[in-house]
């Protein structure tokens with residue numbers, strides 16, 4: 001795991017955007033894994049600026065989102081399908097027909113999960129997955145106690161996650177769905193490259209557990225320790241609980257150019 005500690009959320013976004021730009025430069029038809037939540041917004045804004053400046057293009061790229069609420073009507077603004085369109089895909093030059101997400105309104109939700117796994121496998125897997133992290137260490141919607149080998153499936157959201165996300169539903173907890181479809185931890189670990197972004201003190205404990213804690217289903221993000229190519233990009237607040245923060249800063253400062261992520 002590589003840990004980059006930046007001075008500001010803008011720098012976090014810019015460094016994470018660099019990883020995506022580098023990938024698209026070498027592989028214009030890359031398959032991206034997109035995350036919702038507030039953490040990646042800065043990356044998406046930065047990437048849309050780079051598209052406008054013709055520095056990067058998503059014309060040949062495809063994308064898969066991580067998760068979706070169950071049962072939100074098609075026109076609901078918090079449906080992740082809609083959110084990702086608003087915050088990212090409509091701002092860049094990606095072909096909308098190449099942006100995929102699990103169908104939280106399917107009549108047969110289990111079949112929708114299986115179809116999603118098949119679609120990811122069919123395209124040859126995800127080249128680069130962008131991830132945020134929940135305050136309880138969840139990735140996508142893999143809540144604490146999720147199987148570390150799990151695949152795309154139906155999950156029940158914890159009270160903590162519903163509380164955290166109620167800010168997107170006018171602070172009405174009751175409006176936050178109770179269930180979701182989410183890529184599993186095992187699905188996420190198959191991405192060839194993973195970029196995790198976290199900012200703010202509220203994420204500091206989850207980041208510490210993910211990077212330095214024992215691997216445990218109680219902190220699903222800790223399973224990322226098994227992945228050979230993870231970059232964790234943090235601001236100083238999110239890094240404030242890391243025991244080896246000085247070491248990570250040192251490693252990053254003296255990173256040989258051949259060792260580019």
Ligand SMILES: N[C@@H]1[C@@H](O)[C@H](O)[C@@H](COP(=O)(O)O)O[C@@H]1O
Nearest residue numbers: 036037038039132133134140141
């Ligand atoms: N399902 C999403 C996750 O993909 C996201 O990473 C996380 C953190 O969200 P935020 O970035 O808004 O803190 O929680 C949400 O519930």
